[in-house]
Amino acid sequence: MSFIVFSYVWKPCHNSSQTSDFSCFTQVVIFKKYGVSGRAVVVGVANRTASGFKHHNSIFGVHAFIFGGGSGGSVLASRLSEDPDVRVLLLEAGSNEVEEPLAEIPALTSFLQRSDFDWKTKSEPGDGFCLAMSKKRCSWPRGKVLGGSSTLGNMIYTRGNKKDFDKWAQMGNTGWDFESVLPYFLKSEDNRNRFKAADKKFHSQDGYLTVSDPAFKSPLTLSFMASAAEMGYQIRDVNAENQTGFMLIQSTIRDGRRLSIAKAFLGPASGKENLQLSLNSLVTKLRFNSKKTKVIGVSYVKNGTTLSARAKGEIIISAGAVGTPGILLRSGIGPADHLEAMKIPVVRDAPVGKNLQDHIGICAMTFLAPNARGSSSNSNETDLRAEIFKFLNHGKGSMTSSGIEAIAFVNSKFADASEDFPDLQFQFIPGGVHVWKKWFTPLRSKRQWAVCSTLLRPESRGEIRLKSRNSKADLIILPNYFNSSKDLEILVDSFRIMFNLSQTAAFASVGSSPYEMPFPGCEELALFSDDYFRCFLRHAAQSMHDPVGTAKMGPKNDSTAVVDSKLR
Template identity: 40%
Template sequence: MALLFNPLTQFAHVAIATPMTIIGLVPIFAAGLTFLRYINYDPEAHPKDAPRIYQQYDFIVIGAGSAGAVVANRLSEIPEWNVLLLEAGGDENEISDIPLLSGYTQMSELDWMYQTSPPTDSPYCLAMIGDRCNWPRGKVLGGSSVLNAMLYVRGNKKDYDHWAELGNEGWEWPNVLPYFLKSEDNRNPYLVKTPYHQTGGYLTVQESPWRSPLSIAFLQAGQEMGYPVRDINGEHQAGFMLAQGTIRRGSRCSTAKAFLRPVRNRKNLHIAMRAQVTKILIDPKTKIAYGVKFVKNNKPQVVLARKEVILSAGAIGSPQILMLSGVGPQEHLQSFKIRTLSDLKVGHNLQDHVGLGGMTFIIDDPITLQKERFQSMATAMEYILHERGPLTALGVENLAFLNTEYNTDPDWPDMQFHFAASSVNSDGDHIKKISGLRDSVYNTVYKPIRHAETWTILPLLLRPKSTGWIKLRSTNPNTYPDINPNYFTHKEDVLTLIAGIRLALNVSDTKAFRRFNSRPHKMPFPGCRQYPFDTDEYWECSLRHFTFTIYHPTSTCKMGPESDPDAVVNPRLKVYGIKGLRVIDASIMPKIVSGNTNAPTIMIGEKGADIIKEDWKRKKRRS
């Protein structure tokens, strides 16, 4: 956990306020020097901004997020390689360290604060201001692993087997599982005993030390519905579980804390913060990527790459940077008078998990996670002194993977539940801010129950058929791109979600929840009053109003074989038509994984770094 005060400042106050001789000051200076040495070697001390950036590096990694931090760490393991990691944002802070406050990092300086464009065909986000959904993305060391709910979910093994079936050799489950294990330092003994978890990696994974009574009821409800309580990261996925999170001693374990802080003193790794990349430099004749343009301290700068440029800016940032650099759909680039160096479907195939936000259930017992209940000095001290208590809660306490009637493979669930012992009314002002919910909607639907005890399920569609795009709006790198997820353009997506919503109603109707007198909050959205509760029309209208995503954009730089006309990178993550350039982040997923995307993105970083090492080792042998 980050220090909440500076001991050296305390020493200074003592020295000023107390008349002391030079001899009397010696113990204080000694203690101060000891503390400084500790900070220098503490594996969790924050990285420093590189004081000087060299003119040339072997590898330049763009983006220090869930993948980029991993890539920079692993490449700098080779002592003769020097690596520059460029991050547009700054460092984490004390607020981002506290698990329960994860929502407060959104719409802050740590967030790019993207928004979707208003829908063009199929309506969505109608309850949000301007019919736009907010899409938080991390603009900070650690990227979106600093903003997310810390959930550690790998997806289904059949996701990766399907990637391989699509022509991506080496990405089947047996080949990716070792990279999940490589990162992991799991601190739940009952999980470590299985072949699906491991200790000793950089990334700490464990359950929160605190949970509400409702989290146990959720597990019992799953059993009543015929699902096992199991490790959904194990052999089988369908079932209910206590959430595993990327937390360490009660605090967030972002990829910056896990992968950058322990290696920040490596001489061959430079980390440049607040350095926003504007363009990848590509020789138009040789089609070789040879450097990067970026802005730091309001000054345009150029740095060159001897070996490769690695793009890890995420499913929004990576396609935008590629297109600004001349790699993308030729017709689209020509409309901005950008010279096309490789005509690829960059920005196409955008996929995201989508569901119904604000699905609220009311109970009678005062056992939910209400903000007012835990705003106390006792709660703060329990966290600071013992690394326990409600502030260690992930926000999402439980997960479940279920099968709707539209799923044909029971071992490949199509619906995910996120359970929380709180809801929109629990912290209305903040939820309004981060979701962009209209005042009229909040005041009509949620404000009337602002003092009620409530819990929620967020049902998420795991394998949507609807896909969208990322497009440029301008050649100015500071202009956010056109983000259109095209939610609900396929009717089956809507029908599957409605089936998932009814499964969530079944959870509330189990004995486990009926003992709390659980019942659904039935106040309709203003635009849905004409439909009776629990009809298909009612739920479709609700979905198109409180359209909710937990920010899993993927697949905009699709990985595929050379025969795939939609592929942007090959299975070695090299950009087609350009030498010395790879993409390593969630944008390369050919199909979105069946679950939260942070752990799979870290895996992509691990595997991508190994691929680079293998390729350069092979080149060295040939030479």
């Protein structure tokens, strides 16, 4: 018999430091796990991932090795195992999310980031970004767990813009235009909104990945949507024909609980004899034939022991935009000058780790809303207890929300509004982010709202390098945020749009006004001027946790590409 006890702790936000994502909970639910033989209980859900897997005990006869059981690797393992004649082995460096009861509670996203499920990666310090962060290093949370970053993220379901995919195809990547990839989105989707699901061109109910409307909405979120309509924005399904507009969030949440990619795709596959799983297995490097022309196996560390495995068929690296270049570089595939400096024999000179792109954004711009109902950054203990029981017993209430309840795709003054190719994304939070103690302390117990503004198409490019040949050593992450001044100016313009929204009748009814305490480091600048916002962004903007591009896809004549359109 096992059971869970919960208690409250007061968790102050650290001064001059960044919490991953949007919030530092001032009241955090701590679940204490008890039970015979020390087994933890996952809070009231039947969605299991690995309990039924045949765990890895032999590598002989495996047709497909997959390195990384995150959002990509979990789907690949599930799909490849649909052929009973194909034996699949999935190696994952982390553990299973069922070991942490909090993983299923959407409201506790920030608790999972910087937990044992997180690689706890940080960027290198720079002169013009992350200046308010501890040691000027931005947090880059990445999932070290089955399901990868889908176990740590905010569960928002949005697709890329059609023009993004079409541009890939125009660059020589056949089969990656929007019309070609849309059927795969539909194959995966299980949309629980019957009105959206009725649009068969853009939605489906036949897939593994449940997409649902929020079980909880703050009254302030309705004010946000009303302000958008008042300003002439379209309220629409941003995952359908057009993207520009506002929408109440749809999330990968099933019955009020987080649905990671591992639960969605590996759960149904967990009883298959031809799918094996090896957790806590860190891939260190690839092994080649004597001529260094073909990958024939892999070295990995499991429970402190270095092991080798020989491949019979495909070897698939799906370790993400940070982990994948780490494996390739340590294997001798990467920029020759960097590999030689690290004393790693060069197998292939390729731009691995280059072309790093990341969404940068800011969530700290806060507006007071003293007349709002049911929205406060600090609920009292009685309210919190009631919300916990509502979640445990019924899967409802504020604990079913990640804190983001609406999204929007909007155009800055730099975008062509006629193209339906917005350059900004907004995420609405009916509360405060409370990241920097010194700045946010006066806001405690005040009703408030905030918007996360994200730059969608950054021009700045960064790089990932090795710090050492040691597979356990951190990688050097150089994001180079704001190297392009246009990136900074687009985000400066996003504040104009936020302020226009805040001045509508919809927000006037809740007494909305901007929080006017100058951000530390920007006190000498005129409050809310463009120069102030530039300073604010250089101090408080953060990674929005969407790095891409470090193993770029492209045709053979593209010198910046690492793989072709078949991902080889």
